[in-house]
Amino acid sequence: MATLQKSIDKRNALIKATIELVNNNGFHATPMSKIAKMAKVSPATIYLYFENKQDLVNQTYIEVKAAYTAYAFATYHLNMPVEEGFETIWKRIADFKLKDCENAMFLAQCDNTPMIDEPSRQEGIKHLEPLLELWARGKKEGIIKPISDYLLYAYAINPLSFLMMSAKRSAFTLDKTHMEEAYRAAWNSIRVIK
Amino acid sequence: MATLQKSIDKRNALIKATIELVNNNGFHATPMSKIAKMAKVSPATIYLYFENKQDLVNQTYIEVKAAYTAYAFATYHLNMPVEEGFETIWKRIADFKLKDCENAMFLAQCDNTPMIDEPSRQEGIKHLEPLLELWARGKKEGIIKPISDYLLYAYAINPLSFLMMSAKRSAFTLDKTHMEEAYRAAWNSIRVIK
């Protein structure tokens, strides 16, 4: 028991350190030794939990992505009307990006970099299924525009990443009002306007 | 002069090689030696044109960003009505991302990574001025929503980067129809809807 818990703790510490360091320096500029040090572990210990550096980021990515989608869909129900469903999911995602900024930034960096290998990337995408189904329903009901899911994602969801990065970097702050405005923009970009 | 031209050629070859290699491998996974080899130049020669690796990417970034904005605003005139002006700029940007994919991808990677230093990043942003002015005008005229430029950018422009990356990676293709749909989504997300 105690020893199993300690193992889990160590793994978590490693993943957390990876996120923080990669966020600040990028994948290749964060040596294993620093990750080890931040996780208060010997460099060699990393290799008890992960095959190599690539595996470490891959697994970190998958884990964070899973947490992200779990959070995103936690309050969503299949029987919600389309618009309510979308708003529910969108606001949870926005919430995640605001509150779990470290993790969100890590995902953003992973998604725009040849840092994660293809299989892990695919693995990460799988969890988005409920959103795609909601959109399919919305299209059938004539509420959502009948366009590619890539387009819907590009306009409805992805801008949040940009806003979060901007908030991190510049003076722009992502407050409640901005969020409401962002939501309107997102919804308007994908709904059918009569 | 022949020798001046040769110098410019070399510099350009280096910048081109940097873009291609960083696109495929990321900043830290592209050694100076490879850049030199691809540019058909000795590693030492790089240091005649650039202070160090960081300086090389910074300058590459600024140069590409300048080319990008020059292209974006080439057909835009200050006396265009707001909507026409936006459409003009938007379509040029879209065009750039489609046709000058290498450069566009490089910018996307730079913008989502701690790879470029802050001063160069600021330098790159400066060139967007005309777009911001257009938006200011649009807001005054009640055509564009009175919200932060960050939000406008996030919904009107940034999705194009996501679409381009998706097109590069997956089976999604960014054809004429998609572009038109994307434009509608972009415009709808920022215009005032009565």
Added chain:
Amino acid sequence: MATLQKSIDKRNALIKATIELVNNNGFHATPMSKIAKMAKVSPATIYLYFENKQDLVNQTYIEVKAAYTAYAFATYHLNMPVEEGFETIWKRIADFKLKDCENAMFLAQCDNTPMIDEPSRQEGIKHLEPLLELWARGKKEGIIKPISDYLLYAYAINPLSFLMMSAKRSAFTLDKTHMEEAYRAAWNSIRVIK
């Protein structure tokens, strides 16, 4: 005792694993962890039976060498005539190299490498005494050439190692006929030819 037997089994398993792995990869390319895994034992357990890696190979060497000489002299009697005695021993040695190939190869590698420490090497040589005595007798009787034992060994015994290694590596096969020819060559190289 059941537990004593289990201890002996473990020790033997470790020695066997050492031989097999060192044969295939060499001393320094066989990690303790692999030895442990092959012996179905924890790495830490090795240190209950052996002081360290060097001690493990040393003891393995001595043990195999002892088994080798025991086999070599098993059918030899002190009252045999010199030639018969030599043939008896030689054929047993040849037999060992053919049938107990793994062990024989291990010895060959030890004998040509700075892998075993000097004391253990000396320990291994001790067991050859009966052969040296036979040669002494043969010299006295004018049957064996009056030359250094090193020379006798080099020509009478050592070639078998080379033949075995060749058989392992190349297409050469060490069959009955070859063995008979080898014996003639061995005997002719050390006997007094009138």
Added chain:
Amino acid sequence: MATLQKSIDKRNALIKATIELVNNNGFHATPMSKIAKMAKVSPATIYLYFENKQDLVNQTYIEVKAAYTAYAFATYHLNMPVEEGFETIWKRIADFKLKDCENAMFLAQCDNTPMIDEPSRQEGIKHLEPLLELWARGKKEGIIKPISDYLLYAYAINPLSFLMMSAKRSAFTLDKTHMEEAYRAAWNSIRVIK
């Protein structure tokens, strides 16, 4: 000129260092850093001349083997009678093992270890052709026993390696007399005895 010579010198220094260190410690116990230090070169410099550690030993092996066989056959002529030819070659080989002890020991260790990869090993064997041809001639003329070349080599040539190693290790000295005796043993083991 001068710079080419310096390159050659460095390569030679590296090869020499490799031989000496591998002789004393074995392949896996000689770090590249030590080789570099002994050759008075930075570790990174090794990789300008050799692809990796394996390539370094392989090339060292091939080079030494070539020098060895060149020396062995330097005074041999195809029109020599078989026995004279054999004696000529044998004595040159013996001479090499005595005088160029470092190199000879290196070869011995390579030949009894999984240290050299198969292609390089084959490359090394090629140079022995003249000896095999001599033996073929000897067999045809009824002077050399009609047995496998492996057997001939095992008894005529290989014992010299054992003697050399013994001389290096123990109190045994390989003087002129011993050499003469060794030659007699070698010749007797392969010639047809009427």
Added chain:
DNA sequence: CATGAATGAGGATTCATTCAT
């Protein structure tokens, strides 16, 4: 006795950068 987890020291290799020419 036995173990699996943990580790520090060290090894092969790479790379940004410099230097002699």
Added chain:
DNA sequence: TATGAATGAATCCTCATTCAT
């Protein structure tokens, strides 16, 4: 200006060995 050779400082990873249980 241009270069190829050279390098010291890292970096990833392995491994003999130890320790808590």
